[in-house]
Amino acid sequence: MTDLDPNPFGPDQPCFGCSPDHPIGFHLRFAREGDEVVTRFTPGPQYQGPPGIMHGGLVTTLADEVAAWAVIGLLDRFGFTASIQVRLHRPMRIGVEVEGRGSILRHSSRTATIAVRLSQGGVDALTGELTFAILDQAAAERLLGGPLPEAWRRFSRAST
């Protein structure tokens, strides 16, 4: 298992899922294990929907972040989430460690589709497939509506 750089996007990156300084975010860190990225995370009470259960939208946010980091950690690219298809098989319990795993199902230079599994105690709580658009710098800047910060540029695909 190899720990991935937890903050390749620089000190000011604002991501809810992985910014180390986000006031209410998940603060996720990832490792590479073979052809997967892996994270571990224990949801606190601030992430509840029903009592004792993590809000389903936040469970999906966790899956999105795992998949985004599969693109970063396995393809050395940044992808913008284009499609999310997930099934929530079981409730995600508050206070119990979640293991998240992401792997590449298929990819081209322009898109990547990632398989994600979130489990608690070895039992799947979410499985899904998420597709990411890998943009060149100009397209990323059109999406952002402004310049792509310098630290993010190396994760863009080359312009064609």
Ligand SMILES: CCCCCCCC(=O)SCCNC(=O)CCNC(=O)[C@H](O)C(C)(C)COP(=O)(O)OP(=O)(O)OC[C@H]1O[C@@H](n2cnc3c(N)ncnc32)[C@H](O)[C@@H]1OP(=O)(O)O
């Ligand atoms: C620091 C770590 C942060 C991690 C955060 C987690 C990731 C995120 O939250 S990203 C933010 C959320 N996502 C967004 O805001 C994206 C919103 N959507 C968009 O901007 C656009 O629809 C976008 C960019 C995805 C695609 O735009 P579009 O104009 O279709 O781009 P285009 O260049 O034509 O398409 C690129 C490729 O994506 C494919 N694609 C586009 N949409 C989809 C989709 N829904 N499903 C599958 N493939 C798609 C296209 O077919 C094309 O593939 P190909 O070139 O092989 O035919």
